[in-house]
Amino acid sequence: MSLGQQLAPHLPFLRRYGRALTGSQSEGDRYVRAALEAIVAAPEEFPRDVDPRLGLYRTFQAIWSSTHPAEDAAREEASGDQEAIARARLARIAPLSRQALLLTAMEGFTNEDTAYLIDTSEEEVESLVAEALREIEAQTRSRVMIIEDEPLIAMDLETIVRDLGHDVTGVAVTRDEAVALAMEDRPGLVLADIQLADDSSGIDAVKDILAEFNVPVIFITAFPERLLTGERPEPTFLITKPFQRSTVKAAISQALFFDQSTVPTI
Known part of the structure; x- marks a missing residue:
């Protein structure tokens, strides 16, 4: 089975995750496309020692981490633009906390898998999820x-x-x-x-x-x-x-x- 065939069943769920993380259909899908383009451009770099779904999300995480802007949050929120406001709010929560929450609660990954996806420990994943829930519920x-x-x-x-x-x-x-x-x-x-x-x-x-x-x-x-x-x-x-x-x-x-x-x- 080709790599594309292995990844295809997981794409709708990656799109769901991307949209939940960004709050936007177009923005979430843009990150998914970027991840797929990275896999096509360098298939030899795709993680082969883990389940294909884990490898797919791992590639997405790398794209998100390398391109997600965290600066200028106050200026964006003051602009009044809905997506800018959202980015400003999200910037108040550590990106890893947000990702840990969605990966475990929405995507159903175990703490062990989530730790692999965001490069941290299982214990830290538990802490990050609790932190994200506290911050979000307060706002x-x-x-x-x-x-x-x-x-x-x-x-x-x-x-x-x-x-x-x-x-x-x-x-x-x-x-x-x-x-x-x-x-x-x-x-x-x-x-x-x-x-x-x-x-x-x-x-x-x-x-x-x-x-x-x-x-x-x-x-x-x-x-x-x-x-x-x-x-x-x-x-x-x-x-x-x-x-x-x-x-x-x-x-x-x-x-x-x-x-x-x-x-x-x-």
Whole structure:
């Protein structure tokens, strides 16, 4: 099997990681393309002593670490541009902390694998994850709407949201309910399942809501690769079912980082 064939199944998930890390479809995909170009240009340098997925993420990490700007954070935040604000916020947290959180909580890597990916120890990974959660939770507070037709999952999501210090505006189980609830009480974040109770679509509900006002959205699906096809539109934030509570917490924290309404007054 060629290297390309070995890496292909992992690309949708690397794209998810890149987008979560940058908060942008275009920016996340740009880093993924850069990693793939580096592999094509020097295939002999690709790590062959580890699982292909680890090698792929390791290459991505090298690209990110070498190009991610950390300076001028204050100036960027003062500019008022949404992506500049996000970069400024992210710069307040050590990049390794942010990466450790997403690699473990969202991408499902073990502490051992994460330590390999970011060149540190397993003990340091634990410390970095705890640090990132403290910093992120201290900077983001919002009101969250949940679109989910499974009562137990909805209750679990509501508990997670409240544990993070956010309020829940309500739970909708159909497209029409979701739109009505959003119009009645505008949320600062939406958690949306894909398949809803009346066979309507959470994607359609989100499109209707976004036609009225901008709000960050996290989609919840058992098949994230089906939403990362390379066609537009695609979601920036995805949670895979069945999910871990830590995954939801990481995704919520990252999504709110890129919401201008939660930026503190300067």
